[in-house]
Amino acid sequence: MIIESTMKAVELLFSFDSEIYTIIFLSLAISLLATATASFFGTILGILISISDFKLKRFTKKIVFTFMGIPPVVMGLVVLLLITGPFDGMNLLFTKSAMYIAQTLLVLPIIVGNIIISSEKTQKKILETATTLGANKYHKITLLIKEIKPFILMSVILGFSRALSEVGAVMLVGGNIKNDTRVMTTYIALNNSMGEYSMSIAMGIILLLIAFVLHTLLARFRGDFYD
């Protein structure tokens, strides 16, 4: 069945079926946008948390680390309750926007958590040196960001992988509607439920290929990263 499915994957890719390409494109677009948003806010939040001293710091960190492992389907449920409750008027249910929101919230703690860990490790020696050299707070933060850049990149990749591979949240808030909110993972779930296992494996192979290409590009972008 695996050989048969691999052939089907190739066939699927080269069939230029517009539905398949729409699904792949939508997956990438939503996950990329969500990761970008989460990375921007996550980096800022992570660094702010790591360099500031406040009362509930330890508790806040614990919460962030807990949310790093939140099951996507639970995050989907939270977003579902939000958009059918307080934000009912915005008509977000079963839309791409809802999927984007859910994935952003899913990736955010991963970025924040990883940034906190790496920034706390590096900041001591850097900040001491910087203080000795007379840097102000703004300079310190930019310096810190520069210094932990590889870690930021790594958490972005982690976050993106999480967004691209999760199925629970997008299924719940997107609804897996054909030609509208169907993405790669929900497409796979659907084909599993129909017993079309070779189609599932085919799409799974495509998903892995995309991940491989992305990582190859990233490795090129930052040669030292995988050393």
Place this chain on the structure above:
Amino acid sequence: MKKVLIVTMILFTLLLSSCSRDELLLVTTTSVENSGLLAYIIPSFEEEYDVFVKVVAVGTGAALELGKLGEADVLLVHAYDLEVEFVNDGYGEKRNNVMYNDFIFVGPNELTTTTLADTLNEIINNYDFYSRGDNSGTHTRELSIWEQNGHTVDDFGSWYKETGQGMGSTLSMTSLSGYYTLTDRATYLSMLENLDLVIAYENAEELKNQYGVIKINPESHNRNELFADQFYDWIIREDTQELIGTYIKYDEQLFFPNS
């Protein structure tokens, strides 16, 4: 600390591998499982034959596919034409009627239409509709209903959406979106409390929903076929049929035995 971890791992492994009893693999549709019928009748089978019944609930399309792979002993599904084809192709040894109920259109409001054709036109012209879109028994039936009334699903506009999910999820989505959908009565009734939906149109004659039992051809797997035979005979036996008829939810009989 390390020792505790290792001991825990070993215990978990033992726990997970210790379950081996005589068992029967029953693959059925989500509608049967969600209705609670199996929990109601299976214990009496398990008691009589001292077999543990493993129930896997998937769509009818997937159930038949699992059957083809030999990953089932018996099937309890609802897509008559596909079932007959399945047996004729040699995947199933035999098939028999078990019970029936009916499909209903549900939505936010009751429709005033009196015939199926009018109902379909009313939905086409005025409402949004969720289709299962997952090759399940209900989806297969929905497609044939449109087709028999001269409509081509491929030509439908954006009001017709495929959810690609199970009956339960699709009903929840229908309720949240205020759309219409086609469902089997049992799943609808079993979820009634959580849904903001009413029966929009019903017609037990034209929308009959027949369930059948199939014994998988024993050549396609290497399990004990004795239990499959026992189950097949048991579910179409008179006293079991009576038991099915006594399963009532919200004051309604969910399944009507007709083996």
